[in-house]
Amino acid sequence: MAGKAGVKAARPRRNGSGGRVVHFPRVEETPAKRLKVVVTGGSGFFGERLVRALLARPDREVVVFDLVPPGDLLEVRHRFLDLNLPFADGTLFKLLKEEKPDAIVHLAQLRSPSHHATYAHELNAIGALHVFAAAGEARIPRILLGSMSLVYGARGDNPNFLTEEHPLRPDPQDRFVGDFVEAESHARTHARRHPETRVQILRFVPLLSPEVRDYRARLFAAPFSWQLLGYDPLVQALHPDDAVDALVRALDRPEAQGVFNIAPEGVVPLSTVRLLFGSLGVPVPHPLGYALYEAAWLAGLGVMPGVHAHYLRYSCVVDDEKARRVLGFSAKHTTLEVVLETARARFGSGRLVDFDAVADVARAARHAYEQRVRARPRAAAQGVAS
Amino acid sequence: MSARGHPSPHPAPALFEPARDAGLTPSILPKNPEDLTHVILGEAARFLDAHPELKSPRALVDAWNLFRNRSRTFLLDDFGYDEVAARPWAELFDFLYTVWWRVTLNGVENVPNAGRALLVANHSGVLPWDGAMVKRGIAREHAAHRTARMLVLDMFTTLPFLQPWLRHMGEVRACPENGARLLERDELVGVFPEGVKGVGKLFRDRYRLARFGRGGFVRLALQTGAPIIPVAVVGAEEIHPNLARMDFIGKPLGLPYFPLTPTFPLLGPLGFLPLPTKWWIDIGKPILFDHGPEVADRPMIVNELADRVRSTLQTMIDSRLARRGSVFTGD
Numbered sequence: 001m002a003g004k005a006g007v008k009a010a011r012p013r014r015n016g017s018g019g020r021v022v023h024f025p026r027v028e029e030t031p032a033k034r035l036k037v038v039v040t041g042g043s044g045f046f047g048e049r050l051v052r053a054l055l056a057r058p059d060r061e062v063v064v065f066d067l068v069p070p071g072d073l074l075e076v077r078h079r080f081l082d083l084n085l086p087f088a089d090g091t092l093f094k095l096l097k098e099e100k101p102d103a104i105v106h107l108a109q110l111r112s113p114s115h116h117a118t119y120a121h122e123l124n125a126i127g128a129l130h131v132f133a134a135a136g137e138a139r140i141p142r143i144l145l146g147s148m149s150l151v152y153g154a155r156g157d158n159p160n161f162l163t164e165e166h167p168l169r170p171d172p173q174d175r176f177v178g179d180f181v182e183a184e185s186h187a188r189t190h191a192r193r194h195p196e197t198r199v200q201i202l203r204f205v206p207l208l209s210p211e212v213r214d215y216r217a218r219l220f221a222a223p224f225s226w227q228l229l230g231y232d233p234l235v236q237a238l239h240p241d242d243a244v245d246a247l248v249r250a251l252d253r254p255e256a257q258g259v260f261n262i263a264p265e266g267v268v269p270l271s272t273v274r275l276l277f278g279s280l281g282v283p284v285p286h287p288l289g290y291a292l293y294e295a296a297w298l299a300g301l302g303v304m305p306g307v308h309a310h311y312l313r314y315s316c317v318v319d320d321e322k323a324r325r326v327l328g329f330s331a332k333h334t335t336l337e338v339v340l341e342t343a344r345a346r347f348g349s350g351r352l353v354d355f356d357a358v359a360d361v362a363r364a365a366r367h368a369y370e371q372r373v374r375a376r377p378r379a380a381a382q383g384v385a386s
Numbered sequence: 387m388s389a390r391g392h393p394s395p396h397p398a399p400a401l402f403e404p405a406r407d408a409g410l411t412p413s414i415l416p417k418n419p420e421d422l423t424h425v426i427l428g429e430a431a432r433f434l435d436a437h438p439e440l441k442s443p444r445a446l447v448d449a450w451n452l453f454r455n456r457s458r459t460f461l462l463d464d465f466g467y468d469e470v471a472a473r474p475w476a477e478l479f480d481f482l483y484t485v486w487w488r489v490t491l492n493g494v495e496n497v498p499n500a501g502r503a504l505l506v507a508n509h510s511g512v513l514p515w516d517g518a519m520v521k522r523g524i525a526r527e528h529a530a531h532r533t534a535r536m537l538v539l540d541m542f543t544t545l546p547f548l549q550p551w552l553r554h555m556g557e558v559r560a561c562p563e564n565g566a567r568l569l570e571r572d573e574l575v576g577v578f579p580e581g582v583k584g585v586g587k588l589f590r591d592r593y594r595l596a597r598f599g600r601g602g603f604v605r606l607a608l609q610t611g612a613p614i615i616p617v618a619v620v621g622a623e624e625i626h627p628n629l630a631r632m633d634f635i636g637k638p639l640g641l642p643y644f645p646l647t648p649t650f651p652l653l654g655p656l657g658f659l660p661l662p663t664k665w666w667i668d669i670g671k672p673i674l675f676d677h678g679p680e681v682a683d684r685p686m687i688v689n690e691l692a693d694r695v696r697s698t699l700q701t702m703i704d705s706r707l708a709r710r711g712s713v714f715t716g717d
Contacts, residue, residue: 156544159563160465223447230546234466234553267464269550275451278444286546314544336460350441352448361460372571 036061038101041108043070049244063099083108083127092134103142106131112215113176113304121179128183132190142198145187149205151180154314161319164259173307200250201259208237208338210345215303220277227281228289233315234267237338242331249327256326263320264331265369268339276343336362467556479522486662491523493669499530502569504607505576507617509584512626512645516619523667535568536576541642562602569610579603586643592623593703601692605682613672618702621665624713664716666706
């Protein structure tokens with residue numbers, strides 16, 4: 001309670017409101033310092049959600065570095081930053097010197113493959129290089145990098161659940177995923193050069209919700225898509241609220257450094273995603289499938305380059321055990337719930353699929369997960385950083 | 387409607403008054419534009435009105451998708467095991483178990499009713515039917531009808547059609563991470579430490595155990611504290627007598643081995659039909675090491691323990707072979 005009062009006292013007085021100036025009684029103890037967080041890409045889909053979540057917290061202060069101010073969030077401080085400019089690190093350094101943040105959350109990334117491969121590379125890979133370079137010079141104590149779970153690569157010899165120690169083996173031709181791998185390598189170099197800073201890398205499972213319009217959501221929602229004949233990988237889908245929750249928790253735990261997989265409970269075969277979305281999977285032999293995806297991509301009709309079809313062939317499913325143990329994170333939505341609710345919200349009417357029956361199954365599955373998680377011994381491991 | 391999109395109170399007089407309004411010529415066009423679909427679609431539109439669940443064009447795709455997935459459920463475990471989808475296949479395996487190979491299963495009581503355990507079996511037979519029979523035998527004859535989760539070689543789990551099918555059956559790819567995760571969940575896990583060396587064994591090497599991998603199964607048992615249960619399969623070596631390995635065909639196709647059997651590739655697809663030998667599956671007493679999990683990082687001790695399991699299994703196989711008469715009748 002005292003902490004709350006302290007925060008109120010620390011709030012600056014409003015000027016020019018014309019109202020009576022209220023003097024709060026002075027609190028003896030010094031108010032807790034608000035953690036100042038810079039969110040790069042804070043106007044994007046993901047960043048804006050994080051900014052909203054941080055605004056709700058009285059002990060956080062947010063500054064957005066982006067090309068445009070974040071939507072209708074007028075109370076958020078916004079600084080213009082274009083990471084695509086060749087010397088963006090110098091600009092960023094000046095901004096960081098002015099703002100003096102306690103942490104940077106780097107989310108200024110394209111989360112779909114782009115036809116402008118150079119632009120995407122400059123932003124996703126070189127942009128991260130700029131951020132780490134400027135943060136190193138400005139001595140920013142903490143950096144969070146938003147990465148994705150696809151960096152492990154879809155391979156036939158993947159274990160069913162990839163842990164953080166697993167080597168990153170995406171297809172070298174897959175530039176979209178390769179850029180995220182490069183961004184992570186910059187993060188590791190930064191951690192080596194500046195041992196006193198804390199670097200957290202969060203590998204998010206691809207997001208899905210009725211609002212998400214990334215390449216994966218578009219692929220699932222397409223009336224038809226090529227299905228690699230005889231292959232049916234397991235996929236995961238993370239709700240954006242859970243992803244934001246993971247970021248907020250990572251900010252709450254400065255002692256937890258390193259890489260974390262952020263994943264929901266449960267897996268769903270790709271065929272089930274197609275079933276729920278009412279999308280027709282046209283089976284083609286897999287070499288032809290790669291070629292057709294590539295052809296559609298080159299023609300400007302496809303959602304992803306052909307090489308990315310590996311993810312429609314083999315599973316790339318990650319284990320969130322470390323995030324549970326160290327960050328105390330646990331996704332509120334299971335994969336089946338995310339897929340089901342997205343499909344129902346977008347294509348729910350006039351369908352033969354009985355969504356209510358599937359929802360019952362999803363509830364039963366959630367119950368099973370909760371039973372299992374409760375049964376696992378976890379208490380001793382709480383708060384251990386690794 | 388005015389130019390700005392608001393309905394104007396005084397609509398501008400039409401330059402050309404449609405004839406149907408004058409009532410001179412009857413038109414087939416309905417007054418209400420919403421009825422237009424009924425005119426065009428006729429009976430189909432009335433059908434759609436009666437069945438609102440078919441209104442979306444995706445309903446047609448649904449019909450196909452639901453048909454394709456008719457035997458599947460949404461309730462999978464984390465490895466994709468679909469109990470319902472696996473059930474119909476039990477009939478095929480039951481036929482092979484009771485009629486084709488007339489399997490005799492001994493020592494099923496050595497498998498615990500609950501809790502983790504690691505089945506370690508010899509591998510043979512070119513195609514991994516032995517794994518299917520060990521699994522089916524325990525599911526049929528064990529008191530708790532436990533489902534053994536078999537760890538399957540990469541070469542099978544990455545093949546088209548086999549990949550989703552094996553997953554529905556509850557098998558997982560053989561790797562230490564998967565084995566440890568299953569054992570941590572107190573599952574019954576089956577491994578074939580000989581791996582591809584065992585399944586592609588030549589006929590003249592039958593019932594001689596190959597090297598037991600790199601001792602990964604011992605490390606798995608030490609890390610998870612699971613007892614090792616040796617399983618000796620006799621009879622599977624003769625289902626596809628592998629006379630020679632024609633690797634000059636197999637290597638370009640990316641196969642680890644290409645067998646030459648009396649029926650394959652001579653008889654084409656008929657060569658995939660296994661010979662109806664008589665099988666014995668002997669399940670031995672559980673072996674529980676008195677070492678802690680820290681020993682998993684000491685390769686020499688791991689190798690020694692692996693050799694102990696290997697010799698136990700070899701003794702079990704040899705004693706069964708000594709009592710076996712004919713390969714096909716067993717007498």
